[in-house]
Amino acid sequence: MEERGTQRRMPTPNSSLELFHMIFCCCARRIGGMFSLVERSDGSPIIIAGPCWPCCFFITLPLIAGIAGLVTYYVVFNQDLGLPIWVAIVYIPLVVITLISLSCVSCRDPGLLERVTDEEAGHGGWFWNEQVGSFRPTGAMYCRECKVNFSIQTNALSIFIHAFNPSHLLCYDLYFSGSY
Numbered sequence: 001m002e003e004r005g006t007q008r009r010m011p012t013p014n015s016s017l018e019l020f021h022m023i024f025c026c027c028a029r030r031i032g033g034m035f036s037l038v039e040r041s042d043g044s045p046i047i048i049a050g051p052c053w054p055c056c057f058f059i060t061l062p063l064i065a066g067i068a069g070l071v072t073y074y075v076v077f078n079q080d081l082g083l084p085i086w087v088a089i090v091y092i093p094l095v096v097i098t099l100i101s102l103s104c105v106s107c108r109d110p111g112l113l114e115r116v117t118d119e120e121a122g123h124g125g126w127f128w129n130e131q132v133g134s135f136r137p138t139g140a141m142y143c144r145e146c147k148v149n150f151s152i153q154t155n156a157l158s159i160f161i162h163a164f165n166p167s168h169l170l171c172y173d174l175y176f177s178g179s180y
Contacts, residue, residue, distance in 0.1 A: 020054065031112065032132070032147030047107045051145045056106050064102065068095040111151035113140055 028035035028049070035053070036045040072095070075081065076088045115134040122128060126135040129142055129149060136142070136149045143150060 025049070034146050034148060045109050045112070048109055049107060061102065064098060113149040113151055
């Protein structure tokens with residue numbers, strides 16, 4: 001029990017990445033190695049960032065937006081090239097759709113499973129996962145980087161958040177078709 005007048009100490013980061021997460025995700029609720037930025041009233045995440053969000057935010061997003069901005073400025077809007085106006089009408093919405101679909105794929109709930117510690121779940125065909133300290137259904141997957149269990153429909157996708165829910169397939173297809 002804490003004595004009166006003492007303050008709680010912040011946890012000491014073990015690596016520079018943990019320090020980075022402590023600084024930029026200080027108001028987010030941590031779920032394993034993921035960060036719930038916006039939640040519903042029941043606590044389920046609406047906007048969630050995976051453990052590799054800095055790569056997406058500081059590398060992928062600037063690459064897409066920067067290259068698209070340069071192409072727009074030096075090619076699409078260059079009067080000397082004489083490109084027809086329809087090129088800009090097609091190109092700019094395609095870039096916007098690509099950025100929106102990247103956000104939808106990388107920041108939505110990938111199908112997290114709640115922690116189940118009730119031993120009755122073990123009798124119902126669920127298996128104990130020592131890494132999470134929880135029972136999981138058959139076929140569910142544990143991600144070492146995210147440090148959580150994912151539903152049976154979740155596939156590994158290491159580009160964004162190391163987990164991908166097939167219900168986000170439209171956004172995923174839009175992102176990859178728009179980025180090529």
